Amino acid sequence: MDGGGAPVMVDAVRAAPRRSWGAYWQAAPFAIVFLLFFIVPLCLTVAVSFWHYDEYSLQPAFTLENYEEVFDGCIAKLPSLCVTFATYLSTLRFALMAWVCTLVLGFGIAYFLAFHVRTVPMQMALFLICTVPFWTSNIIRMVAWVPLLGRNGLVNQGLQAVGATSAPLDWLLYSEFSVVLAFVHLYTLFMMVPIFNSMARIDRSLIEAARDAGASGWQTLWSVVIPLCKPGIVIGSIFVLTIVMGDFVTVGIMGGQQIASIGKVIQVQMSYLQFPIAAANAVVLLGIVLLMIWALTRLVDIRREL
């Protein structure tokens, strides 16, 4: 890279085509990685989703039967939900709950860090503390909840000791609560970082100008801070929603393998080597997630903010 700047500039004037090749070469390594490990598998997944399979074999073909199977009877059974619709609904519900919780928490923490912590070293220290959940593996993190939330876990013992409950609470572990808790624990940081980034760019004199114009604290938050944080909120939301929509490990472990999610469905089908229908499910999921991202980016032009 060093010393490369000046010749490129000269080339830009003298021979534009060579310069553009140089740019392609620079982009090539990442493009190749991206192509090999993302585009090719994705194309294969789409291709396999049209294959035919039976108990013994996979046959290359172009058939829509996998997609028909995914949505088997879904329209006919309405208004009662078929398995696929019910699973998507459950997954969406988790995504929504995790999104609301991470948004509220992430926004709150980012606000505190950006506007109330005065010194940069202190901000850095608190930021590091926020990354503590990532200092160990996902599985260990989730297993660690068991002694805390289990029937005879710390929380239940504590609650009983202070007399808040007479019997252990069952909904603490292997429940929707514990799934959402694990999601929030893991993904609040993904929401917080982009929001903090947006907040750090807000000129402090804007807050004063709002106050000068007679805005209360809440009015300033609502009319100045939140609109200016929108890009961060959208980027964080994309992170959280896409991760939660495709998750099957957290739902599996924290839900005690009792809660359906679309990721879990795909994983089970793969474990039975039913690759074509798993692929069809994956393509549908991909489509839905892309639609969600598209809808979010309609709200804010994030490209302008990056």
Added chain:
Amino acid sequence: MRGASVELIQVSKRYGAALAVDAIDLKVPEGSYCCLLGPSGCGKTTTLRMIAGHETASDGNILIGPREVGHLPPAARGTAMMFQSYALFPHLDCLDNVAFGPRMRGVDRATRRRRAMEMLSLVRMEGFAGRLPAQLSGGQQQRVALARALVTEPSVLLLDEPLSALDPFLRVQVRAELKRLQTELGITFIHVTHSQEEAMALSDLVVVMNGGRIEQAAPPREVFSRPETGFVARFIGGHNVIAMPGGSLAVRVDRMRLSPRLVDAAGEGGLPARVETVEYQGSFVQLRLAPLDTARATEVFAAVPDDVFAAQPFAVGDVVTARWAEGEAHPLRDGQLPADVPALEEIAP
């Protein structure tokens, strides 16, 4: 809109151990244009922010009109502030920026948009109502910021270095605009600046500050013709500060009279000095002189009218006697020597 007087009584501001503003007293009459002038770090912006309510005074009282406002939030003081970087809301267009204050105070949509439009036309920006701040030039943003500050009908407008971000040509234009608005609206303007030229051109009352204290508060002509301290004399410019047996004096550069030094001129007042540089400036000639007695001043300047200089020219190296009429020398309160104050070059942006 009606102006209100602003009065500071023994106002101080401490940041930990540091004293930013040191027990200042100031009375700004209603409807006047007041400039707080001084080098950076002199406490002028802190003073402005305390009047605005964006800083709380550590000590003392702030009165706007007859009311003590020390405990009131900014919006309840009847002041409005125009920020140095304008602080326009980047996500709102000009009209919504101006209508922000009324919106926060619960004024209905139609009324606040009409009022905002009136303010935009007052600053001749009505054609840009739908633009975002990023689509405006610095001067245009400044006008919108002014409209936004005026829409709440303040009795005191506080301006924090409003012209510093503009190029010199625009600065002179906007300066005239500010003065026009102040005269038309009749409200009190308090304007922070580090440019003595700006302060001279605009104000009815110049408040020269240094080190958290007020050095002199007076009409511009008085500040210029009779500086009270060595700091003011140096900061305002156009003065020589000369140590004399009875204390320091300030003499205007254009009131220095030069004559060839006569050895038998004993008994007469004056400052013998060697000519260091001679610069022709059109209507006058600027001479830099090095006094022979460096205890009295390290250097002094003389601006000699061009016809006077032509009649009696001096060359570099000549030894002259600089004199001044009795009434032109103003004794300085503190007798501060020029070496104690920062040079103008360091102060200017």
